[in-house]
Every structure is written in structure tokens, then in C-alpha cells.
Amino acid sequence: MQSVTLINHPCSVCGQPTSQWCSRCQSVWYCSPEHSKADWASHRHNCYPPVNSPATYSVNMIATPPPAEPELxxxxxxxxxxxxxxxxxxxxxxxxxxxxxxxxxxxxxxxxxxxxxxxxxxxxxxxxxxxxxxxxxxxxxxxxxxxxxxxxxxxxxxxxxxxxxxxxxxxxxxxxxxxxxxxxxxxxxxxxxxxxxxxxxxxx
Structure with missing residues (x-):
């Protein structure tokens, strides 16, 4: 696995400092998988992989639900x-x-x-x-x-x-x-x- 420098960011749900982020969009931070799931109903509308960015994997990534499907x-x-x-x-x-x-x-x-x-x-x-x-x-x-x-x-x-x-x-x-x-x-x-x-x- 790729190692990364631990940088604390506020959790998107509770604001607690965390070094874990969404594994798909890599732009939203969560202190726990539970808070990632709790925020999914809102976050899924904007959860897209970075454009022209190679996939990276880290121990700090929190797995997200299946890819967001646009609402009809x-x-x-x-x-x-x-x-x-x-x-x-x-x-x-x-x-x-x-x-x-x-x-x-x-x-x-x-x-x-x-x-x-x-x-x-x-x-x-x-x-x-x-x-x-x-x-x-x-x-x-x-x-x-x-x-x-x-x-x-x-x-x-x-x-x-x-x-x-x-x-x-x-x-x-x-x-x-x-x-x-x-x-x-x-x-x-x-x-x-x-x-x-x-x-x-x-x-x-």
C-alpha cells in the first residue's frame, strides 16, 4: 500500500480531526466508516472520481458505497x-x-x-x-x-x-x-x- 503523510482535516459529519478520506472522490474527510455511511445520502450526489487522476490506495481511505448514480x-x-x-x-x-x-x-x-x-x-x-x-x-x-x-x-x-x-x-x-x-x-x-x-x- 502507498504510504501518505497524515494530515488532519475536520470530519464532514462531526468536525473531529481525521486523516481518513473518501476512497472514490478523495476530497471529503470522515473520522469513521459510520460517519461516511451516515453522510452518503448527501455526499453521493457529488462523489465522483477525480478526472484524469490515477487510482491511489492508502490505509487512510474509507471505502464508499457503490458509485453514485445520477437521479433521473x-x-x-x-x-x-x-x-x-x-x-x-x-x-x-x-x-x-x-x-x-x-x-x-x-x-x-x-x-x-x-x-x-x-x-x-x-x-x-x-x-x-x-x-x-x-x-x-x-x-x-x-x-x-x-x-x-x-x-x-x-x-x-x-x-x-x-x-x-x-x-x-x-x-x-x-x-x-x-x-x-x-x-x-x-x-x-x-x-x-x-x-x-x-x-x-x-x-x-
Missing amino acids: ITVTALYFDPEQDRSEVISVQCMPSRKHSHGVCPTPLLQVYFPAGSPEGIAVTQGLNGENLRFPLHLWYCPKSLKMGAPVNRSVHRITSNAARKPWCGPVVVLKFNGSRRSSYMDAGSNDLPALSAYFLGYE
């Missing part, structure tokens, strides 16, 4: 089911980015809506009359469904009043960015339908 984020989205006449509001869970990926948008878990293949995303940044959207939309679709001549999406067909230049095929899920930086999502709803109608009308 839930937002509402619009779902255009190919076999339904109207879109519906659904709840979508998103996997947040790791701490060192700050500013990266969470990943929506959408596979259940796209049984024919993996979905891809398109950013819709303009609404009616070409005005820029303050909160851009993130339209997810399956390229395979779009290209293989799947049945026309009835709910998309409805909001365009059958006036689209080209019919849209396959399912669509639409999330809403929280701003122009597109770093996270906010709830989408029926107020976003006019902008989507404009997008589908111009789709070629």
Missing part, C-alpha cells in the same frame, strides 16, 4: 403517436450528465416510443413566420421509420390540416429546451403545437 429528471413532452388523431402530453425521464460534463443536456430515455430503431434528435429553433423560439424544441424521430415508408403519422397529419409538403411517417416525441443554450429541458405542452405545426408544414 422527469419532464413533460409531446408524443405524436402514428395511430392516434391527437398528440398527447407524456412524462419522459432523462439521465443527467455527470458532474464534469456541466452544461451538457440530459439524455432522454425514449426507446420505448421507438421500437423500430434508435431515435435521433432535431433542434427546432423557429416557429410561426420564422421567428426565433425563445425555448427551442427538441424533436426526436426514428430515421428508419421515416425512410422505410411507415404509415403516415395521423396526429402530425391532423395539426398540419393535411397541408404539409411531405407526409411525416413514424412516431415523434418533442421535448422543450430551457433556453437557447440547450443545457437542460423544461416542460413542453400544447402551447408548443403552433411551432411544431410550422415545422411539419415546411418539412421536405
